[in-house]
Amino acid sequence: MRRGLGVLAGVVMGVAAAGCSSNNTYTCNFSTTVGLCYEWSTSSSLSSSEVTALQEACTGSGLAGASFTTGGSCPSTNRVGLCTLNFPASGYSVTYQWAYYSPTFTAANGQTACAAEGGTWTAG
Numbered sequence: 244m245r246r247g248l249g250v251l252a253g254v255v256m257g258v259a260a261a262g263c264s265s266n267n268t269y270t271c272n273f274s275t276t277v278g279l280c281y282e283w284s285t286s287s288s289l290s291s292s293e294v295t296a297l298q299e300a301c302t303g304s305g306l307a308g309a310s311f312t313t314g315g316s317c318p319s320t321n322r323v324g325l326c327t328l329n330f331p332a333s334g335y336s337v338t339y340q341w342a343y344y345s346p347t348f349t350a351a352n353g354q355t356a357c358a359a360e361g362g363t364w365t366a367g
């Protein structure tokens with residue numbers, strides 16, 4: 244599972260570096276099968292080919308049940324918390340959230356996983 248997550252994170256960071264101005268939100272949701280959902284927003288405007296690359300990274304990640312959406316957010320049902328990571332860089336900024344869901348995760352082990360990634364935990 245970690246390999247699929249790492250590949251997806253790398254594509255997100257590479258694609259988010261391009262663009263102009265507007266706020267975009269994208270999700271990769273596999274909350275019902277893996278207990279996670281990734282949501283990222285960027286001030287960069289992505290091209291259709293960049294959005295396609297994100298979609299393919301999500302649905303082709305090898306993680307069961309992964310679905311990709313634009314403009315939405317991770318579901319709140321059964322969510323135990325959010326881990327927020329920020330990636331500032333020259334000319335753009337990406338906010339990346341990992342939503343953790345029960346029964347796969349508890350608030351305690353979700354918070355531990357978030358801390359290990361250097362993120363900021365928010366319960367619920």
